[in-house]
Amino acid sequence: MARMLGAVADDFTGATDLASMLTRGGLATVLQLGVPEAGAPCPEAGAVVVALKSRTAPVAEAVAESRAAWAWMAGAGIGRAYFKYCSTFDSTPAGNIGPVAEALMADTGAPYTVYTPALPENGRTIYMGKLFVGDRLLSETGMAKHPLTPMTDADLVRVLAPQLAPGAAAGLVGWPVVRQGAAAIRAALEAHAAEGRRHLVVDAVAQGDLDALAEAVRDLPLVTAGSGLGISLARVLTGTAGEADPPALPAVGGPAALLSGSCSEATNAQVARWEADGGRLFRLDPLALAAGDETVPDAMRAALAEGPALLAATQPPEQVARVQAELGTARAAALVEEALARTARRLRAEAGVRRFIVAGGETSGAVAQALGATQLRVGRSIAPGVPWCTTLGPEPVALALKSGNFGAVTFFADALETAP
Ligand SMILES: Nc1ncnc2c1ncn2[C@@H]1O[C@H](COP(=O)(O)OP(=O)(O)OP(=O)(O)O)[C@@H](O)[C@H]1O
Numbered sequence: 244m245a246r247m248l249g250a251v252a253d254d255f256t257g258a259t260d261l262a263s264m265l266t267r268g269g270l271a272t273v274l275q276l277g278v279p280e281a282g283a284p285c286p287e288a289g290a291v292v293v294a295l296k297s298r299t300a301p302v303a304e305a306v307a308e309s310r311a312a313w314a315w316m317a318g319a320g321i322g323r324a325y326f327k328y329c330s331t332f333d334s335t336p337a338g339n340i341g342p343v344a345e346a347l348m349a350d351t352g353a354p355y356t357v358y359t360p361a362l363p364e365n366g367r368t369i370y371m372g373k374l375f376v377g378d379r380l381l382s383e384t385g386m387a388k389h390p391l392t393p394m395t396d397a398d399l400v401r402v403l404a405p406q407l408a409p410g411a412a413a414g415l416v417g418w419p420v421v422r423q424g425a426a427a428i429r430a431a432l433e434a435h436a437a438e439g440r441r442h443l444v445v446d447a448v449a450q451g452d453l454d455a456l457a458e459a460v461r462d463l464p465l466v467t468a469g470s471g472l473g474i475s476l477a478r479v480l481t482g483t484a485g486e487a488d489p490p491a492l493p494a495v496g497g498p499a500a501l502l503s504g505s506c507s508e509a510t511n512a513q514v515a516r517w518e519a520d521g522g523r524l525f526r527l528d529p530l531a532l533a534a535g536d537e538t539v540p541d542a543m544r545a546a547l548a549e550g551p552a553l554l555a556a557t558q559p560p561e562q563v564a565r566v567q568a569e570l571g572t573a574r575a576a577a578l579v580e581e582a583l584a585r586t587a588r589r590l591r592a593e594a595g596v597r598r599f600i601v602a603g604g605e606t607s608g609a610v611a612q613a614l615g616a617t618q619l620r621v622g623r624s625i626a627p628g629v630p631w632c633t634t635l636g637p638e639p640v641a642l643a644l645k646s647g648n649f650g651a652v653t654f655f656a657d658a659l660e661t662a663p
């Protein structure tokens with residue numbers, strides 16, 4: 244399949260999220276973890292997604308890494324770019340969504356671009372420019388108190404405007420236009436652009452709206468969006484109706500390890516359900532790790548010989564706050580990430596484990612890096628936005644990397660059931 248789309252994602256699990264959508268829409272997709280090294284060949288795949296950790300990086304760094312990722316794909320002949328950010332539009336007034344989009348517009352020659360974090364399947368919808376999570380405005384959800392990117396305004400044009408260069412203008416294509424279909428959307432986008440508004444938030448309350456938008460922007464060199472537009476754009480580019488059959492991944496087999504460093508509400512419920520259903524659970528305590536105690540990771544590694552087991556630092560917010568007050572937020576995070584990464588590396592090297600199910604964006608980055616994964620083939624989805632992936636090359640390792648808030652309450656069992 245010719246390479247039809249090159250995407251830059253601002254975090255790790257966001258990249259797997261988009262990759263799963265593109266795959267479901269019919270574009271065989273390969274994930275590149277991190278900016279590729281100079282001279283690294285761009286994979287042969289319908290879509291390539293580069294996973295960065297640029298969401299909360301300094302603006303200049305986020306822009307430079309995004310441009311480098313795109314240059315690598317453009318150099319391989321890819322002519323269509325997709326900038327993937329979070330379905331909750333995580334950013335601050337300084338960026339990074341606006342600055343990265345402006346840089347990629349310049350590099351792709353896009354005359355204007357669209358902004359649509361909508362992911363209706365996971366309850367993220369946009370109506371008259373206001374982003375909803377379920378039935379709440381974004382600003383009325385936990386995102387208002389996010390430690391790094393607090394989202395206190397649900398009005399996307401108002402959130403985007405201060406992130407743009409002086410003089411750049413944002414506009415809205417609202418649902419009354421979107422519901423009229425692709426031709427009306429395209430006409431509205433072009434009318435805005437003719438009046439100098441080149442950064443255009445587009446409403447979507449259902450996947451059908453994203454299907455219409457995808458048709459309207461099929462020839463635009465750059466779109467910016469959450470993952471929701473991905474499935475629609477892939478369908479339009481490949482002529483897929485509905486969902487494509489998931490590409491087969493190589494059989495991996497053997498023991499499966501579950502590792503969780505996510506403390507989101509969804510992951511807390513998933514860990515509790517795993518335990519309630521009789522799954523073996525080892526609780527990782529950052530305070531014990533700080534004291535140099537490796538008893539729990541050692542016990543988890545031993546237990547894996549008997550069947551799947553979950554090593555989890557997952558705790559409810561009050562507990563996390565107590566640990567952070569004692570150790571400092573960064574140290575607590577680093578201790579947990581390093582312990583989970585170390586465990587993964589040892590399981591791979593000493594116990595031959597080649598199937599890993601990981602919860603949490605930062606955690607996934609740490610584990611994938613520890614396993615030396617750089618390029619992943621994307622297969623079937625376990626839940627919306629969470630695909631099974633396998634590393635390219637001999638002795639493939641299978642990875643399921645879950646965003647904190649994604650997955651059904653039975654996610655861990657669901658992942659095991661579908662593991663390659
Ligand atoms: N018990 C704990 N106490 C303090 N920090 C913890 C604890 N458990 C995990 N952490 C840290 O919290 C952070 C969780 O971030 P991570 O991105 O992995 O999950 P998430 O925020 O739920 O996922 P996502 O970013 O995909 O929404 C990690 O840095 C992890 O090391």
Ligand SMILES: O=C(O)[C@@H](O)C(=O)CO
Nearest residue numbers: 256257260329330469646
């Ligand atoms: O878009 C989303 O919600 C996710 O892919 C994500 O980016 C979580 O960090």
